[in-house]
Amino acid sequence: MSITYISERVSITVLALLAMAAFIAHPTPAQAHESFSEGKVKVLYHVDSKDPAVAKYAMALINKHIEAEGGPDKIDLKLVVHGPALPLFDKETIDPELKKKFQLILDKGAQAEMCQVSMKLFDKPLDKLAKGFKPTAHPVAVKRIADLQREGYIYIKP
Numbered sequence: 001m002s003i004t005y006i007s008e009r010v011s012i013t014v015l016a017l018l019a020m021a022a023f024i025a026h027p028t029p030a031q032a033h034e035s036f037s038e039g040k041v042k043v044l045y046h047v048d049s050k051d052p053a054v055a056k057y058a059m060a061l062i063n064k065h066i067e068a069e070g071g072p073d074k075i076d077l078k079l080v081v082h083g084p085a086l087p088l089f090d091k092e093t094i095d096p097e098l099k100k101k102f103q104l105i106l107d108k109g110a111q112a113e114m115c116q117v118s119m120k121l122f123d124k125p126l127d128k129l130a131k132g133f134k135p136t137a138h139p140v141a142v143k144r145i146a147d148l149q150r151e152g153y154i155y156i157k158p
Contacts, residue, residue, distance in 0.1 A: 040076040041069055044153040046145055050084035052095050058158040059101035062110055065156075072109035078148060079105070081133070082115030082141035086122050089114070089130045099130060106132040115141035 043065065047058045062077060069075040081089060088098060106112060112132050116139040119125055126133055136144040149155055 038076075040074055042076045042148075042151070042153040043078070044145065044148045044155050045077065045079045046155065046157040047079065047081045047085045048083045048141075050088065052088055052098060054158060055085060055088050056095070056098050056101055059098065059105055061156070061158055062105045063101065063108065066105070066108045066110070075109070076153075077105075077110045078153065079110055079112045080115070080136060080141055080145055080148070081112065082118045082136075086114065086118045086124060086129075089133070090124060091128060091130050094130050102130055102132065113137070113141075113144065115139075115144075117141070 045058055045062055047055055049055065058079075062079065066072055066075055066077065088094065089102070094102075102112070112134070113136045114126065114129060114133040116135045118141065119129075119135070126135065138144040138147060145155070
């Protein structure tokens with residue numbers, strides 16, 4: 001095989017991969033339509049890091065996102081928290097800045113869900129967590145996340 005032949009094959013393969021990536025990255029008209037609920041954009045934020053800085057950053061992003069969309073009446077926003085992030089939201093030990101940012105997004109209409117399995121594993125029922133969480137609609141958070149994506153929620157993980 002000549003170098004030219006190999007080079008052409010690599011170029012064709014790269015172009016095909018780029019085309020597939022572009023196709024996957026852009027929603028179909030049906031998917032784009034599904035990401036709106038009653039005129040609201042549907043967005044899912046996923047937090048599973050034990051790093052308090054990541055959780056605070058996520059809360060700040062959510063706040064800015066709500067503002068950027070034009071306010072709570074323009075966005076249907078869900079926050080799903082699970083795994084190592086759960087202890088960050090323990091009502092007895094929550095970082096004051098995180099607590100303030102979390103309350104702010106709740107006041108702006110964000111709906112926060114905590115993984116049922118994580119609550120069992122960490123022995124932290126809802127009453128031991130920061131006020132505002134409800135249990136995930138499915139016991140397993142990653143299943144809940146997949147269900148929300150299937151419902152047209154745009155996925156964001158800070």
